[in-house]
Amino acid sequence: RKEVEQDPGPFNVPEGATVAFNCTYSNSASQSFFWYRQDCRKEPKLLMSVYSSGNEDGRFTAQLNRASQYISLLIRDSKLSDSATYLCVVNDYGGSQGNLIFGKGTKLSVKP
């Protein structure tokens, strides 16, 4: 069974902290990788795509290691508003193409 696994947390960090989330995936044929953010009782929203070369968007940095089938998300200078659940997502390429596979999410709580 193709899966995406994440540490469920919760990660409780103070404002200004740096926090890192990790994710592993089992389908080596996956070609698209994403981090989504989901606020409590809301729909998931795309945070950023993840590229092989790594990519950065402000305080957020995503990394992909295809050899280890590992994805990471680094958040620097955490804000209270970063509190949410972060979902690691890969496409189910080669098996049942047409859908995304979601991890169960890692919950982040940023405290004052």
Add this chain to the structure above:
Amino acid sequence: EAGVTQSPTHLIKTRGQQATLRCSPISGHTSVYWYQQALGLGLQFLLWYDEGEERNRGNFPPRFSGRQFPNYSSELNVNALELEDSALYLCARDPWTGGSGGTEAFFGQGTRLTVV
């Protein structure tokens, strides 16, 4: 913003009843994806419709079914409701027209189904 409208936002049904959930992507988008997010289980892929046809199906029993209409809106039907069907049901679209799936998706606000 997401370009996906779902209705109703909340739905309460009794065990054994049928539920019908609706989704409309913005104009020009022909693909609709349905996901179930039950407590503690994460998002589970249910169904993918494109151009009026079912393209793929997740690991759900046949009592989960749906259809897509000529205007590309979609219905998800859940028959013989069970308590464990209580979940947030999310509908998503591709970011561009003619999408083939497997790329990022934009979600509607979801329908929260409660089975009592």
